[in-house]
Amino acid sequence: MTLEWAVFVVVLLIAAMIVTGADPVGDGDPSPFLVVVVVGFTTFSLGSMLWYRTLGSAALLRAESNEEIRQAYTRRMMVCSTFALLPMLLGFALALATGHVDLFFGTFLISLIALIYAAPRKRDTDRLDRAMIRRGRPFRVSAAIEPRDGS
Amino acid sequence: MTDKTSYLRDELDALVDHGLYNTITTIDGPQGPWLSVGGRDVLNFCSNNYLGLANDDRLVTAAKAALDRYGIGPGAVRTIAGTMTIHDDLEEALTRFKGVEAAISFQSGYAANLAVIPALVEAEDLIISDELNHASIVDGVRLARAGRKIYPHGDVDALSDRLAEARREGARRILVITDGVFSMDGDIAPLDRIVDAADEHDAIVMVDDAHGEGVLGRGGRGIVDHFDLHGRVDVEVGTMSKAFGAVGGYVAGSKHVVDWLRQRGRPFLFSSALTPPDVAACIAAVEVLEASTDLVDRLWLNAKRFKEMMSGAGFDIGSSETPITPVMLGDEHLAREVSRLLLEDHNVFAQAIAFPTVATGKARIRVMISAAHTDADLAVGAEAFTTVGKQLGVVA
Numbered sequence: 001m002t003l004e005w006a007v008f009v010v011v012l013l014i015a016a017m018i019v020t021g022a023d024p025v026g027d028g029d030p031s032p033f034l035v036v037v038v039v040g041f042t043t044f045s046l047g048s049m050l051w052y053r054t055l056g057s058a059a060l061l062r063a064e065s066n067e068e069i070r071q072a073y074t075r076r077m078m079v080c081s082t083f084a085l086l087p088m089l090l091g092f093a094l095a096l097a098t099g100h101v102d103l104f105f106g107t108f109l110i111s112l113i114a115l116i117y118a119a120p121r122k123r124d125t126d127r128l129d130r131a132m133i134r135r136g137r138p139f140r141v142s143a144a145i146e147p148r149d150g151s
Numbered sequence: 152m153t154d155k156t157s158y159l160r161d162e163l164d165a166l167v168d169h170g171l172y173n174t175i176t177t178i179d180g181p182q183g184p185w186l187s188v189g190g191r192d193v194l195n196f197c198s199n200n201y202l203g204l205a206n207d208d209r210l211v212t213a214a215k216a217a218l219d220r221y222g223i224g225p226g227a228v229r230t231i232a233g234t235m236t237i238h239d240d241l242e243e244a245l246t247r248f249k250g251v252e253a254a255i256s257f258q259s260g261y262a263a264n265l266a267v268i269p270a271l272v273e274a275e276d277l278i279i280s281d282e283l284n285h286a287s288i289v290d291g292v293r294l295a296r297a298g299r300k301i302y303p304h305g306d307v308d309a310l311s312d313r314l315a316e317a318r319r320e321g322a323r324r325i326l327v328i329t330d331g332v333f334s335m336d337g338d339i340a341p342l343d344r345i346v347d348a349a350d351e352h353d354a355i356v357m358v359d360d361a362h363g364e365g366v367l368g369r370g371g372r373g374i375v376d377h378f379d380l381h382g383r384v385d386v387e388v389g390t391m392s393k394a395f396g397a398v399g400g401y402v403a404g405s406k407h408v409v410d411w412l413r414q415r416g417r418p419f420l421f422s423s424a425l426t427p428p429d430v431a432a433c434i435a436a437v438e439v440l441e442a443s444t445d446l447v448d449r450l451w452l453n454a455k456r457f458k459e460m461m462s463g464a465g466f467d468i469g470s471s472e473t474p475i476t477p478v479m480l481g482d483e484h485l486a487r488e489v490s491r492l493l494l495e496d497h498n499v500f501a502q503a504i505a506f507p508t509v510a511t512g513k514a515r516i517r518v519m520i521s522a523a524h525t526d527a528d529l530a531v532g533a534e535a536f537t538t539v540g541k542q543l544g545v546v547a
Contacts, residue, residue: 064472065451066368066377138339138472143379 034094038103042087042110049083049114052076060141061131069144077118084114120145170483171507176500181206182396184523186500193494194532196501196518201474202365202439202446203523204396209439210432214397217431225424230413237430244437245401248372249389250381253409256401256433257418258425260361260390263400264291266416267386268328271355271408272297277322279313279354281305281329281340288328288359298322304333307344314352325352331360331374332367335509335517337471339367343378350383357386365394366473371440371447397432399425450474450522453529457520460533465546469515476518477504478536480545486514489539497535 056076063069091107094100128141166172179187182205186195204210217237226232238256245254257263268291272278276297280288283304292299300317302310310327317325327349329340342358349356360373368376371394375384386408391399402412412419425433439446454474461468467479478501480486486503493499493516505514518532540546 064455067448067451133341133344138341140343140378143343143377146379 034098034100034103038087038090038094038107041090042107045083045086046110046114049080049118052079052083053118056080057128057131060128061135061137063139066139066144069139069141073141073145077120080118081115084118085111087111087114170487170505184521184525184528188494188500191498193498193500194528194535195521196499196516196532198519198521199362199393200396200521200523201394201450201519202371202396203521204394204436204439204446207396207435207439210396210435213431213435214428217427221427223428224426227423228420229424230420234424235427235430237427237434238424241425241430241434241437242401244434245389245403248437248441249387249403250372250376251387251403252406254401254403255409255412255416255419256391256399256425256430257416258399258422259392260359260388260400261287261290262418262422263388263390263402264288264359265294266291266412266418267357267388267402268292268326269295269417270412270415271295271357271386272324272326275323276326277317277320277324278326278328279310279317280327281333283333283335284328284330285334285359285361288330292328297326305338305341307341307348310345311348311351314348314354317354318352325349325354326357327354328357328359330362331358332362332473332475334362334475335504335515336469336477337362337473337475339363339374339377339472342374342384343380346380346383355385356383357388358384359388361388361390361393362473362475364389364391365436365440365447366450370444391433391436395433395436397436398429399433446522450520453522453524454520456526457518457524457529457533460529461518461536464533464537464540466536466540474520476520477515478518479513479515481512481514483511483514485543485545486516489516489536489543489545492539492542493535497538499532499535501532501536 053076056072056079059072060069060076063072087107088111091104095104125142125145132139132141163172176188179190182195182198182200183203184195185192198205221235221237225235229238241256242254245256246252257266264287268278268288272295274296278292278295278297278299280292280299280301281304282301300313302313314325314327327345329342329345331342332339340358346356358374360375363374363377365371367374373387373389375381375387385404387403389401389403391397391401402409451474454476458468458476461476461478469477469479471477480489483505486505490501490503493501501516501518503514504517509515537546
């Protein structure tokens with residue numbers, strides 16, 4: 001999946017460059033090219049995050065032991081957090097390259113909100129637990145991921 | 152002289168006629184993934200030796216050392232002959248392992264249930280029990296003087312109805328009892344929802360975690376840990392005869408529950424305690440589990456692999472959520488034939504389970520996976536099942 005994703009991003013960048021015909025580096029406001037790249041990339045990252053979160057939730061609900069739940073939950077959190085961070089990293093890179101720090105501030109805010117969404121939250125585990133109960137499964141995500149002494 | 156028990160011969164003949172007579176297989180050596188039966192090595196798919204500890208060197212060494220230090224027997228019941236330090240050590244280890252205030256050991260899990268249920272409730276009280284609870288719970292309930300209600304298996308809504316009904320009828324105390332893992336199907340009780348329902352009606356909750364100890368929860372700490380219900384389950388009954396690899400039972404809970412059982416638990420008061428070698432082996436088992444989760448992890452991995460192989464071969468393996476793997480066959484005679492062919496033609500020892508242990512038409516071969524099985528063992532077993540299954544038309 002990573003390779004396809006990388007190819008897609010490169011294609012997206014080239015397409016944006018062709019469509020806007022813009023020089024990415026310039027004075028004043030960010031060029032339309034940069035804005036398109038950032039918006040496109042951010043949309044793609046957040047979409048990927050939500051897509052993987054759905055896949056991760058499905059894997060969690062299929063788990064056959066608490067250990068599998070812990071693994072699936074960790075994987076889901078790590079992958080979603082990575083996608084959430086990408087817009088900020090792009091914004092930071094572009095800010096370094098072009099000097100447009102407002103791009104960084106914008107993407108930072110978006111990444112921060114996405115990270116909070118992707119982070120472990122009680123509402124999320126409660127929702128997953130309810131889904132487990134609806135399916136009649138004797139596993140609870142909240143119990144499986146809860147750190148406890150002596151274990 | 153007239154044989155006053157001759158009626159039993161007729162009863163035994165009837166058992167044979169109905170295919171219900173139990174023939175007990177004799178094993179020549181120790182429990183393990185392979186057994187010696189009648190001079191043959193057979194793959195063991197029958198024992199509750201989940202973690203392969205029954206012949207583990209660490210347990211055997213501990214038992215030998217206890218034999219040297221304490222001798223063979225406890226002398227009498229602990230309240231009369233005194234208690235050995237090693238029994239106290241075991242109870243401390245279990246208290247620590249289970250994360251409870253106190254624990255008390257019994258001769259078996261069966262004895263623990265016979266001790267705790269009648270001790271908790273009186274005639275003015277009511278017991279509400281899952282319909283598929285183990286025979287030791289059924290017998291414990293029979294010994295208690297309290298009233299009783301049964302709720303459909305795992306049905307928490309029905310349990311809530313029974314609880315509300317019991318309160319309306321004026322029951323003084325209510326005791327809800329469930330197995331943690333149900334041994335025939337391998338399903339897990341929805342204990343968190345049971346506890347919620349019981350709390351709503353101020354009922355005591357007791358769980359018998361015989362098949363969950365050493366299997367569920369972190370490092371095999373059982374169903375209470377699995378659902379993270381520490382402090383919310385009043386009484387936990389466990390056994391050391393299954394995953395722990397030795398023999399014995401225990402009750403874990405609050406100090407006052409354990410203290411009460413020392414005063415009123417009849418198997419504790421009227422039957423000798425576990426022997427010192429058994430106790431030492433149990434302590435060693437707890438220490439093995441505390442030191443590493445490797446065995447528990449391996450058990451779950453083995454179970455997953457075997458279930459995948461059996462499902463892939465086309466077998467119906469029920470809805471087990473634990474390493475217990477029922478191979479559902481339906482017909483009693485078919486189940487017995489599969490079991491016979493597995494043993495005779497393929498050296499696989501897997502027992503048929505039929506009525507009255509399970510409902511008519513629900514006969515199965517119950518495969519008990521162990522951490523001691525290797526990948527090759529599991530493959531041999533699955534291959535044997537597939538061959539016999541094809542031979543008898545169970546799978547295509």
